[in-house]
Amino acid sequence: MLLSLVLFVMLVLANGVPVVVARILKRRWAAPVDGGRLWSDGRPVLGASKTWRGLISGVLCCALFSSAIGLGLMFGLLFGILALWGDLLSSFYKRRLGMASSARAIGLDQVPESALPMVLAVFWLPISWWSAALVVALFTLSNILFSPLLYRLGIRRHPH
Secondary structure (H helix, E strand, O other), X not given: OHHHHHHHHHHHHHHHHHHHHHHHHOOXXXXXXXXXXXXXXOOEOOOOOOEHHHHHHHHHHHHHHHHHOXXXXXXXXXXXXXXXXXXXXXXXHHHHOOOOOOOOOOOOOOHHHHHHHHHHHHHHOOOOHHHHHHHHHHHHHHHHHHHHHHHHOOOOOOOO
């Protein structure tokens, strides 16, 4: 149970730290991961909100937290990378569907960024598939429920 909670916290850090860092640094070091390129459909590959700054800050935070609690730097790096790749994958699909980067897509906004790193956790740590699925469900529900609160507190730019 404690390990599941730690992994949930790591998901929150990987996905939340980039939002906080963006609020602090504004447009500084906000180079988009896709370089502003368009896909063959004429839409952005990912969008301007997916930045190298966010990717690096989320991964580093995960790695440092993982190292500090004894799960190891390498596990944290890989966990953070997979979480943020899942987020990039969601953005890619949202752009293909013609959705703006601020558009809400329940499930698509949460599941890839939580499920990919949890697959790593199942193979790396003593955690079952059942526990991993519960962490993904908890992350999804908490994201849906708490994002509007974070918006009202001025932490998020959009209520979802």
